Amino acid sequence: MYKILARPLLFRLNSDAAHDLAISTAGSVSKKDWALSIARSVYTYKDPSLKQKIFGLEFENPIGLAAGFDKNGSAAPLMEALGFGFVEIGSVTADPSTGNPKPRSFRLPKDESLINRLGLNNDGARTISRRVGKLNLNIPLGINIAKTHNPAIMGDAALEDYKISFDLVKDIADYITINISCPNTEEGKTFEDPETLNSLLKKLSIRDDSSLPPVLVKFSVDLGETMLKELIEVCESHSVGGYVATNTSSERDNLKTSESRLSRIGRGGLSGQAIRNKSTAMIEKISDYTNREKPIIGVGGVNSAEHAIEKLKAGADLLQIYTGLVYEGPGLVKRINKGLSGYLKKEGLDNIYQIRSSSKKSATGQLET
Numbered sequence: 001m002y003k004i005l006a007r008p009l010l011f012r013l014n015s016d017a018a019h020d021l022a023i024s025t026a027g028s029v030s031k032k033d034w035a036l037s038i039a040r041s042v043y044t045y046k047d048p049s050l051k052q053k054i055f056g057l058e059f060e061n062p063i064g065l066a067a068g069f070d071k072n073g074s075a076a077p078l079m080e081a082l083g084f085g086f087v088e089i090g091s092v093t094a095d096p097s098t099g100n101p102k103p104r105s106f107r108l109p110k111d112e113s114l115i116n117r118l119g120l121n122n123d124g125a126r127t128i129s130r131r132v133g134k135l136n137l138n139i140p141l142g143i144n145i146a147k148t149h150n151p152a153i154m155g156d157a158a159l160e161d162y163k164i165s166f167d168l169v170k171d172i173a174d175y176i177t178i179n180i181s182c183p184n185t186e187e188g189k190t191f192e193d194p195e196t197l198n199s200l201l202k203k204l205s206i207r208d209d210s211s212l213p214p215v216l217v218k219f220s221v222d223l224g225e226t227m228l229k230e231l232i233e234v235c236e237s238h239s240v241g242g243y244v245a246t247n248t249s250s251e252r253d254n255l256k257t258s259e260s261r262l263s264r265i266g267r268g269g270l271s272g273q274a275i276r277n278k279s280t281a282m283i284e285k286i287s288d289y290t291n292r293e294k295p296i297i298g299v300g301g302v303n304s305a306e307h308a309i310e311k312l313k314a315g316a317d318l319l320q321i322y323t324g325l326v327y328e329g330p331g332l333v334k335r336i337n338k339g340l341s342g343y344l345k346k347e348g349l350d351n352i353y354q355i356r357s358s359s360k361k362s363a364t365g366q367l368e369t
Contacts, residue, residue, distance in 0.1 A: 001329075001331075002328070002329025002330065002331060003328075003329065006329060007327075007329065010022075011107070011109075014103060015103070015105040015106055015107050015114065015116075016102045016103055016104060016105050018326075019069075019105060023069075023070065023074065023075060026070070026074070026075035026078045026079075027074035027075050027078075029078045030074065030075055030076065030077035030078045031077075035078075036077055036078065036081040037081075039078060039081035039082055040081045040083075043081065043082045043083045043330060043331065043333065043334050044081070044082075044083040044334070045061075045083055045333075045334045045337045045338050045341075046060060046061075047061075047337070047341040049341060049344050049345075049349075049350060049351055049352060050062065050085075050337060050340060050341060050352055051352075052317070052318075052351075052352060052353065054295050054317050054318065055140075055174075055175055055213075055214040055241055055242070055295060056214075057086075057140045057174055057175070057214075058140075059085045059086055059139075059140060059318065060085045060139065061083070061084075061085035061337045061340075062085055062308070062312070062317070062318045062319050062340070062352060063083075063084060063085050063308070063318075063319055063320075063321065063333050063336050063337060064084055064085055064086040064087060064088060064142070064297070064318055064319065064320045064321075065079050065084050065086075065087045065088060065320065065321065065322070066088060066299050066320035066321060066322040067088045067089065067090045067091055067142075067144035067177065067179070067218075067320075068090075068091070068116075068118070068322055069322050069325070070087065070089050071089065071090060071091065071092070071121065071122045071123075072089070072122055072123045072127075072128055072131070073089040073128050073131050073132040073135070073143075074131070076089060076132070076135055076137060076141065077135065077137065080137055080138065080139050082330050082333055083333040083334050083337065084139065084333055085139060085140075085318070086139050086140040086141070086142065086174075086318070087137070087139060087140075087141055087142065088141075088142035088143070088144055088177060088320065089128070089132065089141070089142070089143055089144065090122065090128075090143055090144030090145060090146070090177070090179070091120050091122065091144045091145060091146035091179050092122055092124075092125050092128050092129075092143055092144065092145050092146070092165055092169065093120055093122055093124065093125065093145070093146055093147065093148040093149065093161070093165060094124065094125050094147075094148050094161045094162075094164035094165045094168075095124055095148040095150070095161075096122065096123050096124030096127065097119065097120055097121055097122060097124075097148065097149045097150075098119075098121055099118045099119035099120060099121025099149070100117050100118060100119030100121075104116060104117050104118050104119065104268075105117075105118065105268075106265045106268070107326070108255065108256075108257045108261075108272070108274070109327075110255075110256040110257050111255050111256050111257055111272065111273055111274045112272050112273040112274075112303065112323070112327050113255075113257075113270060113271060113272030113273055113274040113275075113323060114270070114271050114272055114323050114326065115265050115268040115269065115270050115271075116248070116268050116269055116271070117266075117267055117268035117269070119149050120146055120148070120149040125145070125164060125165040125168040125169060126168060128143075128169075129168040129169050129172060132169075132172055132173075133172045140174040140175065141172075141173060141174050142173060142174060142175045142176070142177055142216075143169040143172070143173040143175075143176055143177070144176075144177040144178075144179050144218070145162065145165040145166060145169065145176060145177070145178060145179065146162075146165075146178075146179040147161050147162055147191070148161050158191075159199060159200055159203040160203075162178070162200055162203065162204065163203055163204060166204050170212055170213060173213050174213055174214075175213050175214040175215070175216060175241065176212075176213055176214070176215050176216070177215075177216045177217070177218050177244050177297075178191075178200070178201075178204075178215065178216070178217050178218065179218050179247070180192050180197060180200070180217060180218065180219070181218065181219060181220035181223075181247045192219070192220060192223070192227070192231065194227075194230040194231055194233075194234050197217075197231060197234050197235070198234045198237075198238075201234065201235070201238040201240070202238070206238045206239065206240060207237075207238045207239045214241030214242060215240055215241050216240065216241055216242045216243055216244050216295075216297065217231075217235050217240050217243055217244070218243070218244035218245075218246070218247055219231065219243065219244070219245055219246055219247065219282065219286075220246060220247045220248075220249070220250075221245075221246035221247060221248065221249045221275050221278045221279050221282055221300060222249050222250055222251055222278075223282070225285065228282070228285060228286070228289070229289060232286065232289050232290065236290070236294075240294070241294070241295070242294045242295035242296060242297065242317075243286050243290075243294060243295075243296050243297070244296075244297045244299060244320075245279060245282045245283045245286055245296055245297070245298060245299070245300075245316075246275070246278070246279040246282050246283075246299065246300050247269065248268075248269025248270055248271045248275070249269065249270040249271075249274070249275045249278065250267070250269065250270070251270070252270065254274075255274055271300065271301075271322065271323045272300075272301055272303075272323035272324070272326075272327075273301045273303065273323075274301070275300045275301055276300055276301025276302075276307060277301075278300070279298065279299065279300025279301060279311075280298070280300070280301075280310055280311050280314045281314075283296055283298045283311055283314040283315050283316050284314040284315055286315065287314065287315025287316075288315075292315060295317040295318070296315055296316050296317055296318075297316065297317070297318045297319065297320055298311035298312075298314070298315075298316030298318070298319050298320070299319065299320035299321070299322075301323070301324075302319050302320070302321050302324055302336070303321070303323075303324035303327060303328050303332065304335070304336065304339065305335065305336050305338070305339020305340050305342075305343060306339070308336050308339070308340060309339075309340070309343060309355060312352070312355045312356060313355060313356060315356065321333070321336075340352065340355075343355070
């Protein structure tokens with residue numbers, strides 16, 4: 001129904017306008033109990049075999065909303081009603097930002113992908129923390145934080161900027177994701193440097209404060225193997241709770257979209273099917289480097305149960321989608337979860353943990369249902 005009716009209408013709008021409309025509508029629906037009830041009845045799919053306990057948190061299913069869609073936390077209740085097992089809002093920054101000038105997001109239909117250079121547009125950590133603090137969700141809520149999109153904030157000031165956001169959300173988030181790679185900002189990979197990352201994690205006292213929620217680090221899909229290893233070593237030395245793999249790509253390899261079209265679009269982070277294989281490879285590397293001892297949230301090109309299984313087998317514990325919603329619609333979550341459930345039954349498996357290859361133990365070391 002979405003592909004036949006809604007998507008053609010939405011695709012008549014430019015990507016920015018369509019996203020603004022989607023967020024506005026989702027925010028309005030999130031305030032209406034009757035509308036949420038209807039959404040739940042249509043879109044929610046539950047199966048005990050999809051349940052997991054990770055970070056000490058209960059997940060009804062492994063499919064979450066990736067950061068970037070609901071930057072300000074205004075649509076989380078509807079996302080829960082659409083059947084997501086968890087939601088990650090943001091990126092949230094210490095200071096509010098209007099982001100980069102429009103147009104700043106672009107569809108690549110031939111590649112089922114997007115390019116965006118939003119520029120971390122959000123209402124700021126203070127406003128968002130107050131808003132999210134009033135939510136009463138029944139699913140885990142992650143908050144993704146990044147440095148304020150201002151090139152003048154550098155050095156110790158940049159560390160303090162992160163600390164402001166971190167302190168504001170640490171008591172309301174079920175987990176926190178530190179976004180150290182922002183290819184859609186002017187500065188590029190702001191903290192994807194081992195020495196700088198070490199200073200940041202030290203500033204946030206992740207290793208020393210047992211009262212904190214799980215803290216995850218989100219990596220770029222473009223990282224080389226040597227740099228990835230170094231960054232993981234830094235993260236492990238600070239006892240981070242897990243990893244998110246991956247952020248968008250600055251590269252434009254093997255796209256069906258014409259070079260002239262890409263040239264007109266210009267810079268930005270590439271997401272969707274175009275980075276699916278690269279993100280899956282990154283998940284497998286992180287899984288190997290950490291000896292499967294830390295949870296991994298896989299994101300990048302998941303738009304079917306088959307793609308979800310692919311990433312779970314690579315070592316992901318949970319998954320996130322965003323671009324897939326643009327092309328597949330809100331029913332995607334239910335379709336993936338039904339597909340995962342069907343796969344478990346077909347393979348004679350009792351729990352989603354068992355999708356992972358027998359050579360890789362679960363992130364918790366045991367089955368938790």
